[in-house]
Amino acid sequence: MLYEGVLTKMQTEFSNPIAYYLVFENSFLNLNQLLGKELEIVHQGYQCLECGKKKKIFRQGFCYDCFMGSASAGDWIMKPELSTAHLDIEDRDLDYEKKVQLQPHIVYLALSSEVKVGVTRKTQVPTRWIDQGAIQAIPIVEVPNRYLAGITEVALKSLYADKTNWQKMLKGEIPAVDLISERNGLKYVIPKEVQEYYHPESNDLYELQYPVLEYPKKVTSLNLDKSPNFSGKLMGVKGQYLIFEDGTVFNIRTYEGYVVRISL
Incomplete structure (x- = not known):
């Protein structure tokens, strides 16, 4: 069977294990059902997720022009502390920035490769943690x-990493950590203006399991620009990665905006 379309991040369902779907314009793939089966991935071109033009992808699914100009690619996306919509100050598009920035956000601890601190909109719980491959959050x-x-998040970076070690995450090399105890000691580490929002609950620990038949001992990233034709047996899905039997891993997020053909 053939599936063709533009890659976007895998859609997920919070189940046990997590359910993963690759969604194209006219079709979709349930990846959980493909574990243990051979897939062929062929890179056919590009399509910017913002303007829709067949232009080479620069970053995050955008062509260069859209990445430099789109409101959804501003610096505050990766660095939330640069947000200014609460001050009525525009970065690229104040209406868009107010819509995204002026809504409830969660600061969290997640266990993906080690304990990391992060930020997400409340509406993205637990999707954000699934995308990172966290086993707890x-x-x-x-x-x-x-x-x-x-x-x-900035205040807590002195204590915790803010990025996932993707290789350890994909190899399942994750230490045992008591996230509840870690969280319960942070009230006076967070900024004073945030302490009024600190109300820990005893039952808010998330546990996440992934559809992985076997974790690799070594991992090698698939680069579609250098290797536009790849085939292998799918052994797992974790975070936004496909894991293959030979240790090749494919980061879907890295290749958003790439047009591919997938053969089963």
Whole structure:
């Protein structure tokens, strides 16, 4: 069977294990059902997720022009502490920025390769943790805007990483950590203006399991620009990665905006 379309991040369902779907314009793939089967992935071209033009992807699914100009690619996306919509200050498009920034955000601890701190919109719980390949996650605070979440994350970076070691995550090399205890000691580490939002609950630890038949001992990233034709047996899906029998891993997020053909 053949499936063709533009890659976008896999859609997920919070189940046991997590359910994964690759969704194209006219079809979709349930990846859980493909474990243990051979897939062929062929790179056919590009299509910017913002403007829809067949232009080479620069970053995050955008062509260069859209990445440099789109409101959804502003610096505050990766650095929430740079958010200014709460001050009525525009970066690229104030209406868009208010819509995204002025809504409840969660600052959390997640266990993906080691304990990391992160920020996500409340509406993205638990999707954000699934996308990172976390096996556990716990909220620290819920705040009313992205700026407050950002300064909280900055304060906690002295204690925790803010990025996942993707190789350890994909190999399943994850230490045992008591996230509840970690979270419960942070009240006076977070900024004073955020402490009023600190209300830990005893039952808010998320546990996540992934559809993986076998974890690889070594991992090698598939680069579609250098290797536009790849085939292998799918052994698992974790985070936004496909894991193949030979240790090849394919990061779907890296190749958003790439046009592919997948053969089963």
